[in-house]
Each structure stands twice: as structure tokens, then as C-alpha cells.
Amino acid sequence: MSQNNSTLHHMTAGFTAVLVGYTSSVVIILQAATAAGASPEQIESWLLALGLTMGITSIGYSWFYKVPILTAWSTPGAAILVSSATQYDMAALIGAFVVSGLLILMTGLVSPLSRALQRIPTPLATAMLGAILLPFCVRAFEPAMTTPYAFVWMFLTFVVSKRFVPKYSMLLLLVVGCVLAFYIGGEPISSPELSIAQASWVTPKFDWSAILNISLPLYIVTMLSQNLPGVAMMKSYQYETPVKPVLIGTGFANVLSAPFGGFSVNLAAISAAICMNDDVDSDKNKRYRAVIWAGVFYLFAGLLASGVVSIFLAFPKEITHMLAGFALLGTLMMCLQSAFDAPDYREPALLVLVVTLSGVTILGINATLWGLVVGWIYSCALNTAKSS
Structure with a gap:
């Protein structure tokens, strides 16, 4: 594979991972910030803080360890905020975010806690991942009933590319998906105005009630529903996860970004799989470059928060579901093979x-x-x- 082709594969995988991550859950982030009583400026700051933190940690870890270590925001954590944030003012919530980051940092510093994540048998971990991935893959076929024209084009692209140019299947799916998304519904997507996002500081206030009802659930959900599957995903692709450094680094990053709205950044699992499969690069030792590109796109998404998010939200959910589902089919097969081998x-x-x-x-x-x-x-x- 030539250098130019490899770079193209890495860029495509990185962009797809960010696209899938944003389109699948950015609405929940916006709902969480709104439920917290955030102003439009503060919502912009939340997205800026999350984008920069995810970009810096993804690039830093992947470059240093030369393995694909993609970080993401905690979607289940955002769901907790949607239901619980209305009970507290913004300063108390920011304080709760700081405490949650400190708990993750402590988990990395206490060896028995970090080692426990690495002792889960691989078949059980990959079975769990398979169960998480299966709904994404099934959802890829639901548009056959709602938007059959788009589904036929996407499915034919997937089948033909897998048969003749498997290394380019993700790129071709993304191109066809973008074209369909641009015109689906009969009208092209309008171009948003792009401007550099501004940070908005909120001084933390430490409230025991918020710590008990926000910090602890946010920490537990982040560890069990995000970091644990993230470690298992890397293990399933025969990558060793530097668990302690990742927990220490992401915990510290969460503490620093919390006053600007960075409620939780952790290991990615679903979107990370897009950067780890054989289609990205036949040499598994070079796939970390796809995550570095994902980190670059994270940085752009953070800096251009309001405009970029509007682009991601403009993608019809059917196109997003098909992109995610088809991209993850290979990973699902690998998980099921590993689970029952x-x-x-x-x-x-x-x-x-x-x-x-x-x-x-x-x-x-x-x-x-x-x-x-x-x-x-x-x-x-x-x-x-x-x-x-």
C-alpha cells in the first residue's frame, strides 16, 4: 500500500469515527447542557472543551504509545445529566464534574483498581462488546423500510466495494453517504456559518448533594460503560492498553476542562473500532495514525463548535445509522468469533x-x-x- 493511500485510509477512518461519535450522541450533549441551564455561550464552551480535550488526549496517547487510543465523551454520563442536572445550579454541576475527574484520576493511581480492568477474560469482554455493537449493525438495515432509495445505494456500495476494493469500502461509503445526506429529502443541506468558539469559565462550587447524585453516578457509568468497553475493544484487536496512564491523563484532563463544561472524557469503544480494523491499514502497527487524524478532526470540531455541530446534526439519522452499522460489521464478526472461539x-x-x-x-x-x-x-x- 502506497504512502498516499495509507494516509487517505487513516484520514477517512479518523473522520468517520468522529462523524459517528458526534452524530450518534451530540444531541444528548446539547440536551444535557440545556438541562443544566447553560446559556448559548456556555453550550458553545462545553463543546469547545470536549472537542479540545478529546483531540489532545487522542493525539497525545496515540502518538506516544503508537497504538490507536481514541477518547470520547461519556454519552451515558450525558444521559445522567439530562435527567439530574435540573436540580442544581451551574456552579454545583461544575464542582461535581471536577470531583468525577478526581475519582478517575485516583483510579489510575491506585494499582488494584486499574489492574482489575485488565483481568477480565477476553471472551467475556468481546461478548459484551458484541452485544453493544449488534444494535448498531442491525440499525443499518432499518432504513430499507424508511428510505429504501438511500439504503439500496449504500448497501450496493458496501457489497461492491467489499468485493472489488475492500480497502476503499469505508471511503466509498462515506462519499456516497455524504452525497445522499446532501440531497436527501429533496433539498440540499444549508451551509452553516463557521466561527471560532469562545471558552466560558464557571467557578466550581462543591455541593455534597451534587457530588453524591452527579459525581458518583458519572464516575461509575464512565468507568463501567465507557472505559471498560474501551479497554476490551483494544484487547480484542491485540493492543495493550496503558490503563493507568490513560486513567490518570483523562482524569486530570477532566479536572482541567470541567470549569469550561468538560464533564467527562474517557476511552472510546464503538467509534474506536472504526480506527482499528483491517480496512484502515493492513499493518496494525500503523493504525494509530487514524486516531491521530481523528484527534485533528476533534480539534476542528471543538474550535468550530457551533457550526461544525450543525453540520453533524444535519446528517439524516438513516445515513448515520448506515455509516456506523456497515463500518462496524467487521468488528462485530471479530467480537463474536473471539467470544465463542x-x-x-x-x-x-x-x-x-x-x-x-x-x-x-x-x-x-x-x-x-x-x-x-x-x-x-x-x-x-x-x-x-x-x-x-
């Missing part, structure tokens, strides 16, 4: 997959963690029975 872990992995897909929430704990707990308990019971 080892005979000793097949039944536990199946339980992880089914429980995680169920979406159950018990005692305030979501299905992602329950799936791992049930699978791990069942795995221990099987191993005990075999050894007795």
Missing part, C-alpha cells in the same frame, strides 16, 4: 451476550455490567465443577 468460555460468553442485549437495569446497575457479572459467575462455577 474458546470452548471453556462459550456458555459464559453466550450469557454475557444475552444479558447485555436484554437491557435490564437492576439496583441502578445497567445490563453491560450485569452481563459481565453473570458470565463471570457462571464461568467460575463451570471451572469449579470441572476441577472437582
Whole structure:
């Protein structure tokens, strides 16, 4: 593969990862900021802080370790803010963000906590990831009923490119998706005005109620629903995750960006997979360059917050679903193969997959963690029975 072609693949994967990340959850971020009572200037500052923090950490970690380490905002964390932020003023919320960042930083400094993330058996972790990815891939086929014309073009592009030019399939899907998004609905998307975003400082106020009801849930959800799947995703592609440095760095970055609205930055999982598969680069040791490009696009998205976000929001959800789903099919196949490859872990992995897909929430704990707990308990019971 020539140098120019490699760079093109890296750029395409990086842009797609950012596109999928923004279009799939930026609305939740906007809702969270609105629920917190943020002014338009403060909302702009939130997006600026998140974009810069994600860009700097993604570029810094990937360049230093030469592995694809993509960071992202905590979408489940934003969902918590949507439902709980209205109870507190902005200063108390900012204080809660600072405390959550400190908790992540402490997790990185305390070795047993960081090592626990790396001890989860790979089949169970990849089964959990498969359950997380499956709805994204299934959603790619739903537009066949709502926008069949767009679906046919996207699906034909996927099939033909995979057959004849598999290395360019992501690029071709993105090009066709952009063309369809530009004209879908009969009218082209209007061009937004782009301007440099301005930071807006809010002095933190530390409120015990906000710490208990915002900081702790935000920390737990970020660790279990974001960092844990992120570590598992990297492990599934045979990358060693520098867990302690990542937790220390992202925790510190969260503390610094919190007064400007950076509520949580953590390891990415779903969007990170787009930068790790074989289509990005046949040499797995060079795929980190795709994340560096993603970091560059993060920086642009942060600096041009209001205008760039309007572009991402202008993409019809059907196009976004197809881009994400088709891009992640290869990763889903890899996860399922890894989950059910080892005979000793097949039944536990199946339980992880089914429980995680169920979406159950018990005692305030979501299905992602329950799936791992049930699978791990069942795995221990099987191993005990075999050894007795």
C-alpha cells in the first residue's frame, strides 16, 4: 500500500469515527447542557472543551504509545445529566464534574483498581462488546423500510466495494453517504456559518448533594460503560492498553476542562473500532495514525463548535445509522468469533451476550455490567465443577 493511500485510509477512518461519535450522541450533549441551564455561550464552551480535550488526549496517547487510543465523551454520563442536572445550579454541576475527574484520576493511581480492568477474560469482554455493537449493525438495515432509495445505494456500495476494493469500502461509503445526506429529502443541506468558539469559565462550587447524585453516578457509568468497553475493544484487536496512564491523563484532563463544561472524557469503544480494523491499514502497527487524524478532526470540531455541530446534526439519522452499522460489521464478526472461539468460555460468553442485549437495569446497575457479572459467575462455577 502506497504512502498516499495509507494516509487517505487513516484520514477517512479518523473522520468517520468522529462523524459517528458526534452524530450518534451530540444531541444528548446539547440536551444535557440545556438541562443544566447553560446559556448559548456556555453550550458553545462545553463543546469547545470536549472537542479540545478529546483531540489532545487522542493525539497525545496515540502518538506516544503508537497504538490507536481514541477518547470520547461519556454519552451515558450525558444521559445522567439530562435527567439530574435540573436540580442544581451551574456552579454545583461544575464542582461535581471536577470531583468525577478526581475519582478517575485516583483510579489510575491506585494499582488494584486499574489492574482489575485488565483481568477480565477476553471472551467475556468481546461478548459484551458484541452485544453493544449488534444494535448498531442491525440499525443499518432499518432504513430499507424508511428510505429504501438511500439504503439500496449504500448497501450496493458496501457489497461492491467489499468485493472489488475492500480497502476503499469505508471511503466509498462515506462519499456516497455524504452525497445522499446532501440531497436527501429533496433539498440540499444549508451551509452553516463557521466561527471560532469562545471558552466560558464557571467557578466550581462543591455541593455534597451534587457530588453524591452527579459525581458518583458519572464516575461509575464512565468507568463501567465507557472505559471498560474501551479497554476490551483494544484487547480484542491485540493492543495493550496503558490503563493507568490513560486513567490518570483523562482524569486530570477532566479536572482541567470541567470549569469550561468538560464533564467527562474517557476511552472510546464503538467509534474506536472504526480506527482499528483491517480496512484502515493492513499493518496494525500503523493504525494509530487514524486516531491521530481523528484527534485533528476533534480539534476542528471543538474550535468550530457551533457550526461544525450543525453540520453533524444535519446528517439524516438513516445515513448515520448506515455509516456506523456497515463500518462496524467487521468488528462485530471479530467480537463474536473471539467470544465463542474458546470452548471453556462459550456458555459464559453466550450469557454475557444475552444479558447485555436484554437491557435490564437492576439496583441502578445497567445490563453491560450485569452481563459481565453473570458470565463471570457462571464461568467460575463451570471451572469449579470441572476441577472437582
